[in-house]
Amino acid sequence: MRSVAEGDRTARAVIRDEALRLFAVRGPEGVTVRQIAEAAGVSAALVVHHFGSKDGLRQEVDQYVLDVFEGMLGELAGEDGARLVEPGASSGLLSEVFGRYLPEGSPLPGYLRRLLLGDSEAGRKVFQRLFELSRGALDGLVAGGVAVAGRDAEVRAAFLLANDLAVFLLRDRIAETLGVDPLSGDGMARWGAEMLSVYAGGLRASPPEGPAAGPS
Amino acid sequence: MRSVAEGDRTARAVIRDEALRLFAVRGPEGVTVRQIAEAAGVSAALVVHHFGSKDGLRQEVDQYVLDVFEGMLGELAGEDGARLVEPGASSGLLSEVFGRYLPEGSPLPGYLRRLLLGDSEAGRKVFQRLFELSRGALDGLVAGGVAVAGRDAEVRAAFLLANDLAVFLLRDRIAETLGVDPLSGDGMARWGAEMLSVYAGGLRASPPEGPAAGPS
DNA sequence: TAGGATGCTGTACATGCGTTCAGTCGCCGA
DNA sequence: TCGGCGACTGAACGCATGTACAGCATCCTA
The missing domain is CATH 1.10.10.60 (Homeodomain-like)
Known part of the structure; x- marks a missing residue:
């Protein structure tokens, strides 16, 4: 055979x-x-x-995931980073990527989660890559007048990235507590609205009224 | 013996x-x-x-950690939740608690990290408890006029909690990438400044000039 | 059409695991 | 003082694991 x-x-x-x-x-x-x-x-x-060996298999799967993920991010590279904080955006960069390129039950998000939380070289690479993306997106926002670099642009970019990853890493816990999966369509709308509201005007600002509409 | x-x-x-x-x-x-x-x-x-059995030991350690953690949170209960977004605050609720009650090399944070990321009953309890705390803190902020409830206070509280936990969960990755441990004194100052700045006025607002000084 | 390479299997082996068990030691109440 | 009891140990057991090996079937090449 x-x-x-x-x-x-x-x-x-x-x-x-x-x-x-x-x-x-x-x-x-x-x-x-x-x-x-x-x-x-x-x-x-x-x-x-x-x-x-089993470890050889693990390494190859790591590399495979890295390649697939890099391919997805590559397709995103040319886009306008400012989309991130604009009306109708998803509840984050990662959710956006996953929702767009991966089928419903894809194991890739779960694998990436483990990669990010473990201490493998592959995990470091993924995070480093995401940070560069976040850094670039922040620059785009600044250029577009939607944000300022802050006193420490590196830290600000890391803050945004960490917040983005948080929804992804704590998905199950959030879903249990809130009663809605933050990465589902419904959950993303609610989460995204609050996120955008805070990013746009801080905790003192109210989110807009209309369903999933952005700041004027 | x-x-x-x-x-x-x-x-x-x-x-x-x-x-x-x-x-x-x-x-x-x-x-x-x-x-x-x-x-x-x-x-x-x-x-x-x-x-x-080994699992019996694991369960007992779970319970022990739960008790110790609950004790720490209990001592915090009476305090003013508004401290969270005020000048000089740490880079988050958890960092605050850990920094105050635990010695330098305590294994408790690492254990709690695993609890939160796994799917044990203990992990669910911890997250649920933290959410209630976050929810209460948000109410405190609203009462103090420092924040508004937003269109969806539950989600807003979860958003703040998730962001807080993110620094904690991704500590190693952030430290590698930024070159500074976000939970060290130095890192907390930098991280906290950006965090407070965004929470106070959104991404358009600049953090204050003085070292670790809050919004006027 | 011979023959080597390749995909693939069943079996076996050493190792390390969680757990069991019989037994020793030292304390304490009767 | 003695008898039971709980803390504690070394050795052993059954089991699952990762891996090695010899062999079989099929394909490609010469």
């Missing part, structure tokens, strides 16, 4: 994808080689055959 | 404390019973003898 299973992906690709899916949910430590093999419909020995 | 080791803590307490320390760094899954026993200077069998 010649390595074709599950459509036309090679068995190698199927293993990689199943590993990605399982790693995203339970983390590499929480998943066994045998479980990955079963999910991919192959033997445990084949996993080792293709990737050398 | 009568169960006295490491000062006057019982062996049981020593085991609990060492487990807390190790769990905070590597997570319960990443620590073995034998490692906990060695760190506590006892046999692995004694760990099981006192706590029934």
Whole structure:
């Protein structure tokens, strides 16, 4: 038999994808080689055959996620950063990217979450890249007159990025407490409205009245 | 021998404390019973003898952390919530609490981090409690005229809480990228200044000039 | 059409895990 | 003083893990 299973992906690709899916949910430590093999419909020995070891597989999945993510961010690069704080924007940069490029149940967000919270080299890269993006977006906002650099533009950009990531990292907790998933359409509208309101005028300012309408 | 080791803590307490320390760094899954026993200077069998099982130990550590944390929050309850957005405040509620009640190298923040990010019942409780605190603080700010409730006070409180937790959850990544630990004295001053500036007047507003001085 | 390379499997092995168990030591109430 | 009791240990058990290995089937090449 010649390595074709599950459509036309090679068995190698199927293993990689199943590993990605399982790693995203339970983390590499929480998943066994045998479980990955079963999910991919192959033997445990084949996993080792293709990737050398479990850690080799983990590294390859890391790299794969990095590449896919970079591809998504690359498509975004040319756009106007000022969209971020404009009417109708989503509840953040990441939600925007995910909502646009990933299907509903994609394991990528979960995997990236673990990457950001762990201390892998891949995680550092992702954060560094996001920070550069945030830094650039802030510059765009300043150029557009929508924001000022503040006394410390680096810290201000990091503050905005951290706030953005917070919704993503605490999604489940927020959903439980608020009763609405902040990354769903409904949740993004409510979260985004408050976020934009604060960013536009601080805590003293009221959000606009109309549904999901931006500051004049 | 009568169960006295490491000062006057019982062996049981020593085991609990060492487990807390190790769990905070590597997570319960990443620590073995034998490692906990060695760190506590006892046999692995004694760990099981006192706590029934590894999971029993984990549950007890969870409860212990919950109690200590609740004690810290209780002492804070009577204070004026408006302190949060006032000049000289720290870079957030949690940093404030930790800085005030915990010694430098305390494992508690790390443990709480894992609690908040995992999906344990204890984690849900902690977040719920913090949300109530945030909700109350927002009410205090509104009463003091420093903020408005917004169109959706629940979401606004969650937004403020999530932003606060973000610094805490992403501490390492931020420190690497910015070159300064956002929870150190220096980092808190810089982070807090930008945070307060945005909360006071939005992204269009500049932070004040003086070092760590608040809005007029 | 021979033969080597490649995809793939079942089995086996060493290791480390959580847990059990029989037994020792020292304290304390009767 | 003695008998029970709780703290505590070393050794062992069953199990799951990551990995190595020998072998089988299929394909590509010469």
